Amino acid sequence: xxxxxxxxxxxxxxxxxLARVLRDRNAGLYLAGVVVSGFGTSALWLAAGVWVxxxxxxxxxxxxxxxxxxxxxxxxxxLGTIADRVRRKPLLIAANLLPAALLPALFAxxxxxxxxxxxxxxxxYGAAGVVQDAAESALVAAAVxxxxxxxxxxxxxxxxxxxKLVAPLAGAGLCAAYGGPSVAALDAATFVLATGLYAALxxxxxxxxxxxxxxxxxxxxxxxxxxGHPRLRPLVLAGGVTMLCAGAGGATLYAVVDALGRSPAYAxxxxxxxxxxxxxxxxxxxxALRRLGARRFGAAGIALFAVAVAARAVPCDVLAxxxxxxxxxxxxxxxxxxxxxxxxxxPGPLLGRxxxxxxxxxxxxxxxxxxVGAALVETVALWLLLPALGxxxxxxxxxxxxxxxAGAASDTCAERP
Numbered sequence: 001x002x003x004x005x006x007x008x009x010x011x012x013x014x015x016x017x018l019a020r021v022l023r024d025r026n027a028g029l030y031l032a033g034v035v036v037s038g039f040g041t042s043a044l045w046l047a048a049g050v051w052v053x054x055x056x057x058x059x060x061x062x063x064x065x066x067x068x069x070x071x072x073x074x075x076x077x078x079l080g081t082i083a084d085r086v087r088r089k090p091l092l093i094a095a096n097l098l099p100a101a102l103l104p105a106l107f108a109x110x111x112x113x114x115x116x117x118x119x120x121x122x123x124x125y126g127a128a129g130v131v132q133d134a135a136e137s138a139l140v141a142a143a144v145x146x147x148x149x150x151x152x153x154x155x156x157x158x159x160x161x162x163x164k165l166v167a168p169l170a171g172a173g174l175c176a177a178y179g180g181p182s183v184a185a186l187d188a189a190t191f192v193l194a195t196g197l198y199a200a201l202x203x204x205x206x207x208x209x210x211x212x213x214x215x216x217x218x219x220x221x222x223x224x225x226x227x228g229h230p231r232l233r234p235l236v237l238a239g240g241v242t243m244l245c246a247g248a249g250g251a252t253l254y255a256v257v258d259a260l261g262r263s264p265a266y267a268x269x270x271x272x273x274x275x276x277x278x279x280x281x282x283x284x285x286x287x288a289l290r291r292l293g294a295r296r297f298g299a300a301g302i303a304l305f306a307v308a309v310a311a312r313a314v315p316c317d318v319l320a321x322x323x324x325x326x327x328x329x330x331x332x333x334x335x336x337x338x339x340x341x342x343x344x345x346x347p348g349p350l351l352g353r354x355x356x357x358x359x360x361x362x363x364x365x366x367x368x369x370x371x372v373g374a375a376l377v378e379t380v381a382l383w384l385l386l387p388a389l390g391x392x393x394x395x396x397x398x399x400x401x402x403x404x405x406a407g408a409a410s411d412t413c414a415e416r417p
Contacts, residue, residue: 040190043171051180080356151286158282222353247369277328301333310390
């Protein structure tokens with residue numbers, strides 16, 4: 001793979017991060033692909049549950065849609081190994097074409113007896129997403145100027161959250177008007193368009209060396225590297241604990257809405273406020289990473305998230321809005337910091353499986369947190385549960401903010417001339 005480019009004319013200090021990233025051709029194409037495919041995915045995840053609910057009348061089966069899409073994350077380290085065995089750009093293209101080819105099969109889902117096909121497609125969809133994330137992370141680290149990685153990952157978060165503000169409502173509306181297959185067709189089209197954008201990337205890759213060990217040992221190498229790295233392990237573990245608490249806190253959302261005396265639809269307002277906060281933090285994350293370093297940036301965000309979660313225990317509309325925006329600002333920071341650190345600190349031949357392992361350790365706890373929160377919210381009062389989650393998050397932030405280990409000078413993530 002060709003060395004990373006370091007065109008200083010494109011990374012001058014004082015230039016707005018968005019302009020710096022978009023001025024980089026590969027970074028701009030990546031972000032466009034994220035926006036396009038992210039719109040389709042965000043539209044489908046909500047529409048799939050509505051679709052299943054309409055066909056079966058079962059809340060449990062509707063919830064299984066998200067489980068089917070998330071389940072492949074649990075074997076992320078093994079799936080990420082694929083990204084280290086083949087060239088990443090063709091793999092990224094294939095990981096987009098596979099769901100595009102499968103989604104039209106959902107036109108056959110027109111009765112409860114055919115729901116197995118929907119769940120099967122969603123499972124493969126999720127597996128392709130894990131492989132896509134691993135290939136994308138590895139390819140971005142090589143194709144984008146390393147000094148733009150923090151800005152790029154922040155803007156990628158902005159793009160994802162921005163799509164979540166509009167795409168789920170669009171998907172639900174399309175599903176209600178024309179049925180679930182119409183949303184599947186839309187999602188397939190976005191994957192095809194994203195494939196065209198990824199195909200336009202200018203990156204030359206040499207075929208990877210033939211592995212000296214089998215796939216199981218390759219997977220173990222990625223896990224060992226991540227676990228033994230003194231800078232990556234604390235960030236990834238902090239991200240996992242944060243997402244565990246985020247899942248548990250997210251399960252209390254409708255209880256919070258009830259405490260405010262509002263209808264369930266008010267949850268959409270709080271989601272929108274939170275999404276707006278995430279859009280903002282994505283824009284400022286690059287400069288913040290350079291100024292604070294990955295650990296302090298992540299710790300500051302977790303601390304803000306902790307205070308915001310605890311504040312939701314107070315039944316006040318204004319405070320609910322403020323805490324929602326603060327959650328949107330604080331929650332993504334450790335995710336951005338961990339992803340950027342993995343891209344910077346991991347050798348190219350290991351990056352696919354290490355990034356997939358990191359994603360599993362960070363995002364899989366979110367599913368567990370949702371289950372735990374759903375059980376606790378029925379038995380524990382909000383005034384006790386939410387502050388307890390905030391205390392766990394504050395302890396996580398304090399642990400991450402400790403002085404870096406010896407030799408961790410690169411934790412500053414500072415831009416160098």
